[in-house]
Amino acid sequence: MTGKTITRADLSESVYQEVGLSRNESAELVDTVLEEISAALTRGESVKISSFGSFLVRMKGERIGRNPKTGEEVPIKPRRVLVFRASHVLKDRVNKGIAS
Amino acid sequence: MTKSELILRIGELNPHLYHRDVERIVTTIFEEITQALAKRERVELRGFGAFSVKFREARRGRNPRTGETVAVEQKVVPFFKTGKELRDRLNGRIETEPAKTPSSAGGAGKEP
Numbered sequence: 001m002t003g004k005t006i007t008r009a010d011l012s013e014s015v016y017q018e019v020g021l022s023r024n025e026s027a028e029l030v031d032t033v034l035e036e037i038s039a040a041l042t043r044g045e046s047v048k049i050s051s052f053g054s055f056l057v058r059m060k061g062e063r064i065g066r067n068p069k070t071g072e073e074v075p076i077k078p079r080r081v082l083v084f085r086a087s088h089v090l091k092d093r094v095n096k097g098i099a100s
Numbered sequence: 101m102t103k104s105e106l107i108l109r110i111g112e113l114n115p116h117l118y119h120r121d122v123e124r125i126v127t128t129i130f131e132e133i134t135q136a137l138a139k140r141e142r143v144e145l146r147g148f149g150a151f152s153v154k155f156r157e158a159r160r161g162r163n164p165r166t167g168e169t170v171a172v173e174q175k176v177v178p179f180f181k182t183g184k185e186l187r188d189r190l191n192g193r194i195e196t197e198p199a200k201t202p203s204s205a206g207g208a209g210k211e212p
Contacts, residue, residue, distance in 0.1 A: 006136040036106060052103075082180075094176050
């Protein structure tokens, strides 16, 4: 297992290499793509990316939580959470490991 | 929203780009994330979230229909943790940024 972490900068670099745009524009496009996905999710839409996975917004009801430090009971308000379900293609590719 | 709708939307926001290039941009992003995960690397996208893989030990599973015991091999599963900013936005703690309005997104306003 490598300790490497991929960031927006790496994604921009790949877009830059792949499409003949400037580095700046490539970086902006990566941001725009992530922003559009976030905006759709914020509107409550799910986002399905074929052969990658789906991002789904789930509603969680109120429940009583507990402050683990003090033991104090605190209500956890109803909230929306995001779940990611990986597609079979992604699961398979991740399991095949370093194929390339 | 599907991948093709996302591509259309990015195209609307960037009318100077060829559809083919927008497709390549979106595909490249997900392809890079996939390749990183296949190498067991982590992908951290500030404000959005982080992708990583988790290891699952081999275990004895059970076919829920027949009750039969089956061996489940050790495996790796993709995992996503939502970033703080997006989590807050989902709960209305941060106003949704108005979609970027480059040169001419004319008539792209699509309200839910």
